[in-house]
Amino acid sequence: PPTHRSRFTAPPGRLRLGRVTPGMQGVTIVQAGAGLQVALNAASAGDEIHLANGTYTGSGDSVLEITKDITIRALSPGQAVLDGEGLRRGVRIFRWCTVHLEGLVFTGGYTSNGGGLYVTDGNVKVTSCAIKSNNAGNGGGIFVSGASTLLTITSSSVHQNTASPDYDDDLYGLGNGGGQYIQGGTVVSTHTSIYSNTATGSGPNVYTCCGSHMCTWPNAVSGVSGSISQCPDPPPFSPPLPPSPPSPPSPPP
Helix, strand or coil, X not given: CCCCCCCCCCCCCCCCCCCEEXXXXXXEEECCCCCHHHHHHHCCCXXXXXXXXXXXXXXXXXXXXXXXXXXXXXXXXXXXXXXXXXXXXXXXXXXXXXXXXXXXXXXXXXXXXXXXXXXXXXXXXXXXXXXXXXXXXXXXXXXXXXXXXXXXXXXXXXXXXXXXXXXXXXXXXXXXXXXXXXXXXXXXXXXXXXXXXXXXXXCCCEEECCCCEEEEXXXXXXXXXXXXXXXXXXXXXXXXXXXXXXXXXXXXX
């Protein structure tokens, strides 16, 4: 299926410009209402972008399109909202890169594949995020493709997303995978709840196919089309040992 397509175009002037503040070296602080894509385009690979509380929108097919190594985190977890406004998806990640998204809310997405998050050919970590109330032809919440893609979702939730052909202008959407549509790669989901998603086709919560792999721990997931395994138990947490005390000075001769 095509990588992305939105049914509507943004009304003129919808992208609001706010304040982008340089922080520590390699860190940019973005205020709500700012041009988030502009801040991302200006960042260097490996930088961090910290989002202040509030709602962030966009003007293209996605609120945010990521093609470089980057970390984007909310200054207050759960208080930075990426809102597709029923016009576009939340985040699209492509052109192999390493990305960490933390403490964000993805909502209001509307597109062909992956209403909240679309990942192909990347190493992506999603931590303490909520992906909710998004719509797409396939993968209402999340769409994953690319044989080498690795998506690791930790301490997050994927809920109240919908997959339906009604949301797909390209007519490829079959309404599969209300929460997640895993077409390729590997998804590792730990301490993450996937629930109350709907699909007019198969897999209301998760749809897997095409040689993809998904495992969860410890949460079980119902409403699955395809196969999901249990991830190996993560190793127990061991706090680091305190540093050794310095050796006493040698006695004088």
